Amino acid sequence: MPPTPTTPPPDAVIPERHPQAPAPGTRLGSHYEHCFGCGPQHPGGLRIDAVAGEGLDVTAELTVRDVHQGGPGLAHGGLLTTAMDETLGTLNWLLHAPAVTGRLETDFLSPVPVDSVLHLRAWITGVHGRKIYSAAEARIGGPDGPVAVRAQALFVQVKLEHFTTHGRPEDIEKVLDDPDLMKRARAFEVNP
Ligand SMILES: CCCCC/C=C\C/C=C\C/C=C\C/C=C\CCCC(=O)SCCNC(=O)CCNC(=O)[C@H](O)C(C)(C)COP(=O)(O)OP(=O)(O)OC[C@H]1O[C@@H](n2cnc3c(N)ncnc32)[C@H](O)[C@@H]1OP(=O)(O)O
Numbered sequence: 001m002p003p004t005p006t007t008p009p010p011d012a013v014i015p016e017r018h019p020q021a022p023a024p025g026t027r028l029g030s031h032y033e034h035c036f037g038c039g040p041q042h043p044g045g046l047r048i049d050a051v052a053g054e055g056l057d058v059t060a061e062l063t064v065r066d067v068h069q070g071g072p073g074l075a076h077g078g079l080l081t082t083a084m085d086e087t088l089g090t091l092n093w094l095l096h097a098p099a100v101t102g103r104l105e106t107d108f109l110s111p112v113p114v115d116s117v118l119h120l121r122a123w124i125t126g127v128h129g130r131k132i133y134s135a136a137e138a139r140i141g142g143p144d145g146p147v148a149v150r151a152q153a154l155f156v157q158v159k160l161e162h163f164t165t166h167g168r169p170e171d172i173e174k175v176l177d178d179p180d181l182m183k184r185a186r187a188f189e190v191n192p
Pocket residue numbers: 005031032037085086088089090092097098099100101102103129130131154156158160163164172175176185188
């Protein structure tokens with residue numbers, strides 16, 4: 001595949017896992033309870049709960065449901081892209097670096113029927129300054145099943161002020177008033 005903006009440059013590095021990264025096998029949980037991708041309070045969200053891998057990688061599972069349809073009985077492509085985005089985003093926990101998606105490229109290799117269990121995996125492919133390069137795949141039929149969706153991403157590291165500056169004020173205030181959530185958010189910046 002030709003290089004794209006999500007291909008790490010030759011001088012990108014593969015960093016160490018952050019010393020305080022969650023141990024391999026740890027469920028990473030949600031970064032924000034109302035997040036469409038992972039929030040447990042979101043009524044129609046995907047509730048992705050990724051598991052930290054041994055290295056700079058994570059795994060997750062998602063069952064495609066009726067409400068995810070695009071074509072009849074088939075998953076919507078945007079929904080699949082969201083699942084990739086969310087899984088890639090959880091790699092933030094392994095670097096302790098809050099980062100947002102700058103670019104996300106998705107290849108849809110085969111249709112995904114409703115009721116399929118997606119076996120998602122994401123891994124870091126390089127870091128260059130604030131730019132975090134990563135890739136992901138979704139397999140169906142099992143963790144070693146055929147790849148149905150593939151993605152490459154460029155996340156850009158941001159300070160927590162990115163959220164406080166740009167988010168709707170009433171939602172930011174609720175987060176700032178929640179000591180548990182702030183502890184979790186700040187954990188990124190304690191030992192950068
Ligand atoms: C206190 C409240 C806290 C509450 C939150 C709690 C916790 C949060 C913590 C962590 C989150 C954890 C997990 C998240 C998990 C999943 C969520 C899914 C992820 C998302 O769904 S997130 C939403 C969608 N996302 C956006 O909403 C981003 C909108 N956007 C921007 O906010 C800016 O656009 C930004 C910040 C991306 C860059 O802006 P910027 O001004 O900081 O930096 P700049 O523009 O200089 O880019 C720096 C270098 O990246 C290159 N670059 C940038 N964009 C590129 C592109 N598209 N293609 C190719 N290269 C690109 C430049 O070319 C330059 O490269 P170079 O350094 O080589 O020049």
